[in-house]
Amino acid sequence: MLPACAAAAQVRDLLDHPEDYEIVSVSRDVSASAYASFGFDVGYWGGDHFSLICDVAVAPRWHPPDPSDYAELADRLRGLNADVLFETRAEAQAFLDYYRTKSWAETEFEPGEFCVIELGAG
DSSP states (O other), rough: OOSSSSHHHHHHTTTTOGGGGOOOOEEOOOOOOTTTEEEEEESSSSOOOOOOIIIIIIIIIOOOOOOHHHHHHHHHTTTTTTTTEEEEEEEHHHHHHHHOOTTSSSOSSTTTOEEEEEEEEE
């Protein structure tokens, strides 16, 4: 991650095929909204940038859901948009609250480690 879109553009321009890459912005700031928002994910802000949506529905790898929870989980994820993100911060927070109740869920090393993250055009 880079601190500004201009820096990301400079790095992209150094790649062999810069047209193959897209710059996206990420923010956990509740008072700001990304220009051309794609939606909201839930996960770690730092480290490996773990996505709860990815781990339970797109490519379960570390903490896949228990099969007995598939129907309930599908209902909770029904509102995902075409970018596989929640439309609103409130929907993402509600999913995080639900996720934390599951025995199969990844655990936070510190309270509040999982956060709602907005993704948008860079």
